[in-house]
Amino acid sequence: MTKLLGDFDVVIVGAGIAGASLAFELASELRVLVLEQESQPGYHTTGRSAALFSEVYGNDTVRSLSRASRAFFDTPGAGFSEHSLLEPRGTLFFSAKSSLDRLQALxxxxxPRATSLHWLEGDELRxxxxxxxxxAAQAGLFEPGACDIDVHALHQGYxxxxxxxxxxxxxxxxxxxxxxxxxxWDLRSRAGDCSATVLVNAAGAWADRLAVLAGAPILDIAPLRRTALVFEDQQTWDSRHWPLTVDIEETIYFKPDAGRLLASPADQTPSSPCDAQPDEFxxxxxxxxxxxLTFFQPKRxxxxxxxxxxxxxxxxxxxxxDAGVPGFFWLAGQGGYxxxxxPALAILSAALILGRSMPESLLVQGASVQALSPQRFLQTSALDI
Ligand SMILES: Cc1cc2nc3c(=O)[nH]c(=O)nc-3n(C[C@H](O)[C@H](O)[C@H](O)COP(=O)(O)OP(=O)(O)OC[C@H]3O[C@@H](n4cnc5c(N)ncnc54)[C@H](O)[C@@H]3O)c2cc1C
Structure with missing residues (x-):
């Protein structure tokens, strides 16, 4: 017999960081159910990140959301996490002579916003x-504000x-x-049936698939595979305090990781939604x-x-x-950020679901409901016609 899970104000599909953070923001006021297809929340992208917080990463809207998230990371509230969610790391962008103009442009x-940027060359950079x-590194630009995120503590705290x-x-x-x-919404899941006024699409790489399931238009949200590995190096560097280091063309990045080094070729290979695995290539x-580009000698x-x-x-x-499908809420397409x-996306989404205006803490950082709205894609296609 089918199990009945009950009637809820909001059902959130996906218990990655997006679904978990929104559930946290809504649960004091609404009856919230989170449904996750895997046996572990965070099994997919949330558990596979490089765990960096950088206010200079991404486009203007992403940067405004990151700035607006900072206060939560610094003071998430009593009982959220036993230790700090952020640890200082910094970011070093570097470039060869051929792309110095791109580093200067950055x-x-x-x-205007990052006041403590430091330009490095020659022996100082070495x-x-x-x-x-x-x-490979004619010059470098150091931005000290970036931090490592304790993703596990953040996700479990939520x-x-x-x-x-x-x-x-x-x-x-x-x-x-x-x-x-x-x-x-009448929903059928592998764990049972339920109903809800609002259905939240926090399904990560499966966001468009869930839209199809719910009869909503897809937004062409594309999953792109990214690979990372951790290695021990033969060199005896003391790399503990090195920043995340990335070339200006974004073809490689690396950072210290608990006595080892984490590195990625910054690949972006289109993929269907799946349990992504690293490709040997x-x-x-x-x-x-x-x-x-480096003197590393990976040992293992x-x-x-x-x-x-x-x-x-x-x-x-x-x-x-979604403008066309009542009660269907998008929280997807977070890319590499x-x-x-x-924190900011969850606070903003909760305000929209509760019918409240955007909190001042987000507005002052320049975050805008319009820039995030699913309607912007419909407007583009209308103009295309
Ligand atoms: C290599 C790498 C490095 C990264 N580095 C950073 C970084 O340094 N900083 C940063 O901020 N971000 C980084 N990111 C990006 C970040 O990890 C993602 O933006 C974030 O985890 C997305 O969270 P999510 O909850 O949307 O997705 P997910 O964690 O994938 O969660 C979506 C969940 O929905 C579930 N689901 C899907 N369909 C259904 C269904 N029908 N029913 C029930 N459940 C369903 C899935 O099982 C999944 O658990 C990185 C990502 C990668 C891959």
């Missing part, structure tokens, strides 16, 4: 980051906080059917770039993985009600 772009080959506030989170509960009848590309690869970074066509997340922008 400096000019960031200067001392700062001795692993970079001189011919999930347990949401439960404490009354939300229900059910795993092994893939949503297989969604139908709107009489101002309600991408690993070989990364090892080749490490050899050409201790971990490798891939995850799907999911992008909208304008590389900006989508958060808002979904951890660092989760």
């Amino acid at each position: 400096q000019a772009e960031l200067a 001392r700062f980051l001795p692993a970079l080959r001189p011919q 999930l347990s906080g949401a439960r404490r506030r009354g939300a229900t989170v059910i795993c092994n509960a893939e949503v297989e059917h969604a139908e709107r009848t009489q101002c309600k 991408d690993v070989a590309v990364l090892l080749d770039r490490l050899e050409r 690869i201790t971990g490798r993985w891939a995850g799907l970074r999911t992008f909208t066509t304008d590389k900006t997340p989508v958060a808002g009600f 979904g951890i660092q922008t989760a």
Whole structure:
């Protein structure tokens, strides 16, 4: 017999960082159910990130969401996490002589907001980051504000906080059917049936698939695979305090990771939604770039993985009600910034679902409901005609 899970104000599909953070923000005021298809929340992209918080990463809207998230990371509230969610890391962008103009352009772009940028060249750059080959790194731009995120603590803090506030989170509960009848959603999942006034699409790489299931238009949200690996190096560097280091063309990045080094070829290979696995070719590309651009001598690869970074066509997340399908709320397309922008996106989404105006803390950072709205894609297609 089919299990009945009950009637809820909001059912959130997906218990990654997006679904968990929104459940946390809504659960004090509404009856919230989170349904996750896997046995572990965070099994997909949330558990596979590089865990960086950087206010200079991404486009203007992403940057405004990151700035607006900072206060939550610094003071998430009593009982959220036993230790700090952020640890200082910094970011070093570097470039060869051939692309110095791009590094200079980045400096000019960031200067108005990032006041403590530091330009490095020659011996100063060598001392700062001795692993970079001189011919690959003519100059560097150091931005000290970036931090490592304790993603596990953030995600678990959201999930347990949401439960404490009354939300229900059910795993092994893939949503297989969604139908709107009489101002309600009737949902069928592997864990049982339920109904809800609002259905939230926080399904990550599966966002467009869930839209199809619910009869909503797809937004061409594209999952792109990215590979990462962790290695022990033969060199005896003390790399603990090195920044995340990335070339200006974004073909490689690396950062210290608990006594080892985490690196990625910054690949962006289109993929269908799936349990992404690292491809041997991408690993070989990364090892080749490490050899050409750095003095690293990887001794042993201790971990490798891939995850799907999911992008909208304008590389900006989508958060808002679908105009054509009542009660269908999008929270998707967070790309490579979904951890660092989760606090602001959750606060903004909760305000929209509760019918409230955008909190001042987001407005002052320049975040706008319009820039995130699903309607922007419909407007584009109308203009195209
Ligand atoms: C290599 C890599 C490095 C990254 N580095 C960073 C970084 O440094 N900083 C940063 O901020 N971001 C980073 N990101 C991006 C970040 O990880 C993502 O933006 C974020 O995790 C997206 O969260 P999500 O909750 O939307 O997706 P997910 O974590 O994938 O969650 C979506 C969930 O929905 C579930 N689901 C889907 N369909 C259904 C269904 N029908 N029924 C039930 N459940 C369903 C899935 O099982 C999944 O658990 C990185 C990503 C990768 C891959």
